[in-house]
Every structure is written in structure tokens, then in C-alpha cells.
Ligand code: HEC
């Protein structure tokens with residue numbers, strides 16, 4: 001008797017779980033390196049990337065305090081010292097992560113062409129703790145927070161003016177697809193699993209460097225591919241055009257014509273879909289509350305996780 005009660009209780013637990021599944025955390029947008037990884041050793045070999053006359057050692061590329069790798073100096077105006085070198089010997093230079101052209105990488109953010117006032121406001125948000133992100137173990141987020149605490153306001157002015165003046169470019173191709181390669185994490189981004197294989201995309205965006213070596217060499221022209229669910233680009237376009245069903249929340253009202261940014265509101269087209277997903281999710285989740293994030297609250301409250309995936313797929317596919 002007691003045995004069958006036990007089974008019944010177990011059955012009840014299982015049905016509750018299957019009937020009310022918690023929406024899965026979108027960990028594809030917050031890749032965390034597996035423990036125990038070792039940086040590749042430097043045997044002094046000079047490394048090259050396509051279409052660049054620059055040659056650097058692995059140590060030169062991976063020294064986060066700078067001087068940072070600048071493979072394509074013709075892509076941007078002269079790099080101010082504050083972007084090329086950290087203020088502290090153990091610190092990080094802005095352009096180590098956001099790259100000299102401001103292209104950024106999926107694990108951080110593209111900064112080229114963002115309004116200067118917005119850039120400053122966000123660095124202050126990281127500094128004051130109102131932008132911790134939804135995955136506290138994600139190293140790049142923690143590093144951005146420590147940089148925000150270390151940078152002086154005068155240097156921040158220089159950095160904001162520099163990145164705001166850059167012309168944004170996009171190196172991402174967005175492809176609708178049903179089946180994607182199995183992935184693992186390296187360099188805080190998704191990479192193809194060493195064992196190969198494929199799986200259904202589900203409600204995810206799989207954003208990967210096309211050539212992981214170029215990505216690891218911090219080549220700002222390294223191309224990316226983003227696999228997105230079939231139908232998501234058109235669905236995202238509709239959500240953006242209609243303000244997710246509330247015309248008073250149309251994205252262009254605040255993000256400006258073509259969503260190219262205004263005052264202290266960021267630009268959106270052609271940016272990393274994993275980055276954009278983290279922001280929509282963090283704002284809905286209460287892990288991004290600084291600056292003017294409150295203005296986004298009524299929007300994210302209307303969005304399901306499927307809507308968010310559709311929106312970021314569409315935005316990433318737009319010309320920058
Ligand atoms: C160690 C890597 C790293 C360095 C160095 C770094 N950042 Fe960041 N930064 C990040 C990450 C990671 C994010 C995105 C966090 C997230 O996903 O929400 C970010 C985001 C930002 C954003 C927000 C962009 C947006 O659209 O909201 C701004 C602005 C920014 N960084 C400015 C700077 C400035 C200025 C410096 C130099 C003083 C700097 N960062 C140095 C990693 C870095």
C-alpha cells in the first residue's frame with residue numbers, strides 16, 4: 001500500500017514538472033568557458049591574419065593590458081592610448097575586448113556608432129552595479145564591471161567620443177535553418193563540438209565565428225554566422241514594426257529612424273544576436289536596471305522567449 005502511495009506521489013511530481021516546465025535559461029546567449037582551459041603556449045611564431053601586413057606573437061595578441069592587436073589600422077582613426085592600453089598594469093584595455101574598430105565580439109558588445117552619451121551612461125551602470133547580467137559566472141561581464149570601476153571619467157570621455165565617431169560595420173551572416181551543429185564553449189563563445197554531430201535548433205540562435213583561429217587572434221574582420229529558427233526573421237521584423245502589438249511602443253519611436261540610435265538610446269541593426277538577446281533577457285529579468293532601462297520594461301514584459309529570438313534574428317540581419 002505504502003509502496004503504491006509512494007509511486008503515486010512520484011507520478012504527481014513528474015506530471016507537475018511536465019505540465020509547467022520552467023522556460024529554459026537561454027544559456028546559448030551566455031556561454032561560460034568549461035573549467036580547466038589553458039591558454040595556448042607562445043613558441044615565438046609570428047601570426048598573420050588575412051589582408052593585414054601586421055605580424056604578432058601569441059603573447060602580443062593575448063596581453064589584455066595592451067598594446068592591443070591592431071590588424072587593420074586603416075579601418076579606424078588613430079587609436080587613443082586609453083583604448084590601446086589599460087590604466088593599470090593588470091587591467092584591461094577597452095580595445096582588447098571591443099577591438100580597435102569597435103566591432104566587438106559576441107561575448108562583449110559592438111560599440112561603433114553608439115551615441116557617446118549612451119556609452120558613458122552604460123559604463124556608469126556597470127560601475128554602480130546596475131548591470132550585473134543574468135549569469136554572474138560569465139567572465140567577460142565581470143571584467144567589464146572591473147574596467148568600469150577603474151576607468152577615470154576623463155578617459156571615459158575620450159573612449160566614448162572615439163567609439164561614437166566610428167562607422168559601424170557588420171561581419172555576421174544570419175541563416176534560417178532547422179538543424180545546427182552540436183556546440184560547446186571556447187573563448188566565451190559557441191564553437192562546433194569536437195565530436196561533430198547535429199541537433200534541432202529549437203528556440204535558439206547559434207552564433208559562431210566562421211574561423212575560430214581568426215576570432216582567437218582578435219581579428220576585427222573575422223566573419224560570424226548566426227543560425228536562427230526558420231521564420232524568425234520575418235516574425236522579428238513584424239514585432240519591431242508593430243511595437244510587439246502596441247503602436248505606442250514601436251521601436252523606431254525611441255531607437256530612431258532605421259533603429260540607428262538617438263540621444264542616449266542605442267543603435268540596434270547588424271549587432272550580435274547573442275549580445276542583443278542577453279540585453280532583452282537581462283532587462284526583463286531585472287539584471288539590467290541602470291541608465292534608462294526602465295523605458296524598455298513595458299516592451300520586454302510583452303515578449304516571450306520566442307519573440308526575443310525572432311527580434312534578435314531580425315536585428316542581426318539588418319544592415320548596420
Ligand atoms: C575584458 C573585456 C572588456 C573590456 C576591456 C571592456 N569591456 Fe566593455 N563590455 C564588455 C562586455 C563583456 C560587455 C557586454 C556585457 C553584456 O553582455 O551585457 C561590455 C559592454 C560595454 C558597453 C555596453 C554597450 C551597449 O550597447 O550597451 C559599453 C558602453 C562598454 N562596454 C564600454 C567599454 C569601455 C569604454 C571600455 C574601456 C574603458 C570597455 N568597455 C572595456 C567587456 C569589456
Ligand code: HEC
Pocket residue numbers: 121239240243244248249250251252253254255264265266267268276279280289290291292293294295296299311
Ligand atoms: C520608450 C522608448 C523605447 C522603445 C519604444 C524601445 N526602446 Fe529599446 N531601449 C530604449 C532605451 C532608453 C534603451 C537603453 C536602456 C539603458 O539605458 O540601459 C534601450 C535598449 C534596448 C536594447 C539594448 C541595446 C544595447 O545596446 O544594449 C535592445 C536590444 C532594445 N532596446 C530593443 C528594442 C526593441 C526591439 C524595441 C521595439 C520592440 C524597443 N527597444 C523599443 C528605449 C526604447
